[in-house]
Amino acid sequence: MTxxxxxxxxxxxxxxxxxxxxxxxxxxxxxxxxxxxxxxxxLVLLLQLAVVVVRLAQGERPVETGPFFGYLVLSLxxxxxxxxxxxxxxxxxxxxxxxVACLTVAVVEWRLDVTxx
Amino acid sequence: MALSPRPRALGARGLGxxxxxxxxxxxxxxxxxxxxxAGYQLATRFDEAPVAYLLSALAALxxxxxxxxxxxxxxxxxxxxxxxxxxxxxxxxxxxxADAGDPESTVWSGYGAxxxxxxxxxxxxxxxxxxxSSRPA
Numbered sequence: 001m002t003x004x005x006x007x008x009x010x011x012x013x014x015x016x017x018x019x020x021x022x023x024x025x026x027x028x029x030x031x032x033x034x035x036x037x038x039x040x041x042x043l044v045l046l047l048q049l050a051v052v053v054v055r056l057a058q059g060e061r062p063v064e065t066g067p068f069f070g071y072l073v074l075s076l077x078x079x080x081x082x083x084x085x086x087x088x089x090x091x092x093x094x095x096x097x098x099x100v101a102c103l104t105v106a107v108v109e110w111r112l113d114v115t116x117x
Numbered sequence: 118m119a120l121s122p123r124p125r126a127l128g129a130r131g132l133g134x135x136x137x138x139x140x141x142x143x144x145x146x147x148x149x150x151x152x153x154x155a156g157y158q159l160a161t162r163f164d165e166a167p168v169a170y171l172l173s174a175l176a177a178l179x180x181x182x183x184x185x186x187x188x189x190x191x192x193x194x195x196x197x198x199x200x201x202x203x204x205x206x207x208x209x210x211x212x213x214x215a216d217a218g219d220p221e222s223t224v225w226s227g228y229g230a231x232x233x234x235x236x237x238x239x240x241x242x243x244x245x246x247x248x249x250s251s252r253p254a
Binding site for chain 1: 136138146153154
């Protein structure tokens with residue numbers, strides 16, 4: 001995978017997870033700025049999808065095809081899924097759900113990189 | 118625990134609400150990833166280790182059932198699923214050390230070492246939460 005993109009996603013996801021844990025720990029509902037940052041992360045993940053499509057079109061192939069595409073799909077579902085689970089909980093617990101989603105994005109991104117090489 | 122269809126104390130909240138919501142989110146992640154993993158194993162490499170891959174599918178099923186039961190507030194189903202999960206991770210974890218088979222064959226192998234031991238901690242948190250949320254808030 002593109003190293004810069006992988007590092008960016010992992011670092012951003014971990015930062016947002018830390019932010020969400022802190023905000024949730026302080027008893028806050030998901031702050032609007034956090035939600036906007038999550039949208040930003042999702043856009044980076046969509047950009048990554050575009051990069052993958054281009055590289056596949058150029059004839060590159062992941063080492064572990066099945067798992068790679070599994071993780072690729074998961075990477076795009078995590079934040080929307082987390083958001084869906086958090087909307088009914090407009091309190092600290094909704095914020096913690098978003099932390100779980102961000103942590104999962106970081107792990108999935110790492111797996112995505114491993115299964116590509 | 119009373120034998121009513123929904124043994125929940127007055128004032129207690131739903132299993133999938135409050136602190137149960139982030140817990141449910143973790144279960145949902147494992148339901149997704151374990152299902153994807155088991156589906157892939159069964160579809161591509163079932164002949165290599167049928168028992169391990171069927172266990173993998175069982176693990177996936179347990180996580181799916183637990184997630185749905187938490188979200189729908191089905192207490193007895195949630196309790197059953199989490200207990201099966203706990204027994205599963207302990208038994209499969211022990212067996213995977215004993216016969217040193219493929220350490221990556223199921224989510225529960227090596228007590229969930231491939232998943233940061235989250236599969237070992239999760240059922241304990243699940244049981245604590247089911248117990249706590251069954252009492253009045």
